[in-house]
Amino acid sequence: MKISLRVILTIFLLIFTGCLKEMTDKELTVSIESEDPIKNLQKLTPNEFKTNILILGVPPLNVLRKDFSPTLLDSLIITLKKYNPELLCIDGIAPKEIEAFLLNSEYHFKLAHTLASKEIELAELVRKKYKITFFKASAFTDSVFQLDLNNTDITFSERIELIKNLLASYDIYSAALQWSYLNTQEKNKVDFDNKIKNALDVLINSNDENSSIGIRLAREKKIQKLYPVNDYSDKIYLDKISDKLYEEMLISEVYLNSRKDILDLETDKQLKQSLNRKNLLPFFKHINSTDYILRSTNKNWGIYYKMFLDSGLDRSRVSLWEMKCMRIAANIREISSFNPGKNILVIIDVSAKPFIEQYLKSMGDVNIKQLNDLN
Numbered sequence: 215m216k217i218s219l220r221v222i223l224t225i226f227l228l229i230f231t232g233c234l235k236e237m238t239d240k241e242l243t244v245s246i247e248s249e250d251p252i253k254n255l256q257k258l259t260p261n262e263f264k265t266n267i268l269i270l271g272v273p274p275l276n277v278l279r280k281d282f283s284p285t286l287l288d289s290l291i292i293t294l295k296k297y298n299p300e301l302l303c304i305d306g307i308a309p310k311e312i313e314a315f316l317l318n319s320e321y322h323f324k325l326a327h328t329l330a331s332k333e334i335e336l337a338e339l340v341r342k343k344y345k346i347t348f349f350k351a352s353a354f355t356d357s358v359f360q361l362d363l364n365n366t367d368i369t370f371s372e373r374i375e376l377i378k379n380l381l382a383s384y385d386i387y388s389a390a391l392q393w394s395y396l397n398t399q400e401k402n403k404v405d406f407d408n409k410i411k412n413a414l415d416v417l418i419n420s421n422d423e424n425s426s427i428g429i430r431l432a433r434e435k436k437i438q439k440l441y442p443v444n445d446y447s448d449k450i451y452l453d454k455i456s457d458k459l460y461e462e463m464l465i466s467e468v469y470l471n472s473r474k475d476i477l478d479l480e481t482d483k484q485l486k487q488s489l490n491r492k493n494l495l496p497f498f499k500h501i502n503s504t505d506y507i508l509r510s511t512n513k514n515w516g517i518y519y520k521m522f523l524d525s526g527l528d529r530s531r532v533s534l535w536e537m538k539c540m541r542i543a544a545n546i547r548e549i550s551s552f553n554p555g556k557n558i559l560v561i562i563d564v565s566a567k568p569f570i571e572q573y574l575k576s577m578g579d580v581n582i583k584q585l586n587d588l589n
Contacts, residue, residue, distance in 0.1 A: 255578040265550050266557045268297055268583040269571050271502050271564030272305070272423040281489055282421040284430070289495035291431055296588050299559035302432050303546055304424040306442030307333070309384035313348050321450060329446055332413065333384040339407055340381040351382035359439050368438075370396075374404055381410070387440045390417040391429050428561055441549050443560065445541035448534040459527040466521045472513070481506065502585045507568050514565060539569035546570070547577065554579065 275282060307330050315326035316334070327334060340346060358376055368376070373392055380389035393401070393414040401411065417425055428440050463469045481500065488497035500506055518532035542562065550558055562570065574580050 252576055252578065259579040261581060263555050264579045264581045265554055266297075266581045266583050267546065267550065267560060267574055268299070268558070268585065269560045269562060269567045269574075270294070270427070270498070270585060271507070271567035272427070272498070272561055273501065273564060275421055275423045275426055278421065278489075282426075283492070284426060285492055286489070286494045287426055287430070289493050290427070290498055291434065293495060293585070293588050294427075294431055294559065295434065297559065297583065298557055299431065299435060300437070300556040301441065301549060301553055301558045302428055302437055302439075303441045303443045303549060303558065303560040303562075304387055304428045305444050305562045306387055306424055306440075307444055307446060308442050308545055309333075309352070311446065312384045315446075325446070325449055329449075330384060333386050336381050336386055336389075336410060336413055337384050339410055340378055343407070344378055344382070346379060346382040348383055351379040354379040355383060355385065355388075355439075368395075370400060370403075377414075385440075385442070386413075386417060387424050387428065387442065388438075390414045390425070391432050391440055392438070394418045394429060394433055423561055431559070441545075443542055443545040443549070444562070445538050445545065447541060448538045451530075451534055455527050455530055458525065459523075459531055462523045462525060462527060463521065466523065468521045469517060472517050478510070478513075499586050501564050502567070507564075510565065511568050536569060539566050540573055542566060543570045543573035546574065550580070557583075 312326050312330045312333060315322040315329075337348070341348075341351075355376065358379075373395065377389045377392045380386070380392065396404075404411070418429060420426065424440070431437075432440060484497050484500045488494045501510075515532055515535065518528045521528045546558070546560055550556075560570070571582050575582055
């Protein structure tokens, strides 16, 4: 009897082991289609469920000064609305980075005041008058925006409280956006210092890209918040190496020869034509095109891979740029992580566009969209 049980058990184990091997082989055959593990993950989420991210490369629009008019952006705004953005990221310093700089070294403290003087000034005015701390204000605004409110959900008193806390946490563009939803009569009722009111009005009507595109598009789409995603943690290193790097570059034949081809006549032509026609959309399409991005990236950053300076600072410079862009991408990813499947528009310096796109492309559930694909 014992022998029979042993025989039966042995046969069972042999059959079970064979089944396991067969199951493993079948699983490997079906699921592993590539040697790249990330590409395998990317295939698991259907395109219609992925998070769409459009990186809008922009020039500094405030350099246009007297030539600027909101009508120049009418066609661009209409085109961007076709993308149906649900979240807007802008080219501003992230509030958490401002606070981190202020609490760091003396150098970082001064840097914060250089990069975000208006944010700090308004935050100090609000905190002093209403006894609000950065951490309390951040917690309050986070809790509000987690509710995913639309414009009609916020009462007058709630909006004023929100503006106070946005200002106290350095988020001046979102505060200006909320301020823009008030009419003149409502604004007159608010007990803000005139300095704060004037600063918010100036910000709403500014011709910089965060206001002229970001705030304007957010208002038209009834979006409640703008997310500053730029990163300046590379600045301390750049200040240490820039003088020596530039000295070495000035004696590099590779660099000096590259300077002969620095002008971009085609882009200059596109800008002039767009200004004459009172429509900057063709210019934006040009600087966001594959051809322009390829040429400008090679011209602006390829040089650092060709000089081979003895100090290695050329490679340091481009590495710091990549670090900056990776951290911007991380800020965008942080925002997208709580908004899966939504359409995100990022307004950022055009030179950072290809780097940020490349990093975001490596994510498991992200689709990169292009301005030139919008009709």
